[in-house]
Amino acid sequence: MHFLSRLVVFFYLWGFITAQGLKKEESPEEVKIEILHRPENCSKTSKKGDLLNAHYDGYLAKDGSKFYCSRTQNEGHPKWFVLGVGQVIKGLDIAMMDMCPGEKRKVIIPPSFAYGKEGYADGKIPPDATLIFEIELYAVTKGPRSIETFKQIDTDNDRQLSKTEINHYLKKEFEKDEKPRDKSYQNAVLEDIFKKNDHDGDGFISPKEYNVYQHDEL
Ligand SMILES: [Ca+2]
Ligand SMILES: [Ca+2]
Numbered sequence: 779m780h781f782l783s784r785l786v787v788f789f790y791l792w793g794f795i796t797a798q799g800l801k802k803e804e805s806p807e808e809v810k811i812e813i814l815h816r817p818e819n820c821s822k823t824s825k826k827g828d829l830l831n832a833h834y835d836g837y838l839a840k841d842g843s844k845f846y847c848s849r850t851q852n853e854g855h856p857k858w859f860v861l862g863v864g865q866v867i868k869g870l871d872i873a874m875m876d877m878c879p880g881e882k883r884k885v886i887i888p889p890s891f892a893y894g895k896e897g898y899a900d901g902k903i904p905p906d907a908t909l910i911f912e913i914e915l916y917a918v919t920k921g922p923r924s925i926e927t928f929k930q931i932d933t934d935n936d937r938q939l940s941k942t943e944i945n946h947y948l949k950k951e952f953e954k955d956e957k958p959r960d961k962s963y964q965n966a967v968l969e970d971i972f973k974k975n976d977h978d979g980d981g982f983i984s985p986k987e988y989n990v991y992q993h994d995e996l
Pocket of ligand 1: 932933934935936937938939940943
């Protein structure tokens with residue numbers, strides 16, 4: 779069962795159990811979202827498959843210690859990732875839905891939506907850790923994930939996406955956005971897309987590799 783179905787079942791059961799009048803502490807864990815700042819002009823919000831650009835700091839709930847800060851990585855550039863497809867932990871995929879550029883959130887993520895019973899030693903996350911993230915979202919860009927988009931990007935029609943083709947596509951996408959974007963942003967996105975999707979490293983994204991963006995629909 780894919781994740782969204784599990785989530786639906788989860789919320790269904792949660793409603794069911796609550797209806798049975800069980801004690802509050804027995805209800806399953808959930809992701810808690812607190813909106814710290816929402817811009818007045820918020821016409822476009824994030825949804826599954828969008829390409830997001832954000833900074834976030836991560837803290838352990840038990841003692842407030844910081845285990846992650848995106849500002850100290852990648853020369854301080856905000857991180858790019860596709861929302862809702864498992865590129866980040868489940869809790870962040872949930873917590874960053876319906877968010878607009880400029881919005882800030884504080885979210886509390888229980889272990890079952892983060893690193894679970896095992897924890898994540900490399901990331902200094904102990905077992906069963908509840909995590910707190912402070913997120914600032916900068917940009918929401920339509921993520922390349924549909925077959926129509928694939929065909930649109932593949933301008934020479936060889937069923938392979940080259941860096942040039944994707945670069946051209948990103949440039950057009952960014953131009954649709956209100957804010958001008960410098961070249962280094964675009965290059966960072968491009969590098970990230972190839973790092974995460976060009977699994978055989980041939981410098982092209984094949985339809986199969988591109989399907990990463992669609993795995994929720996398979
Ligand atoms: Ca091509
Ligand atoms: Ca490839």
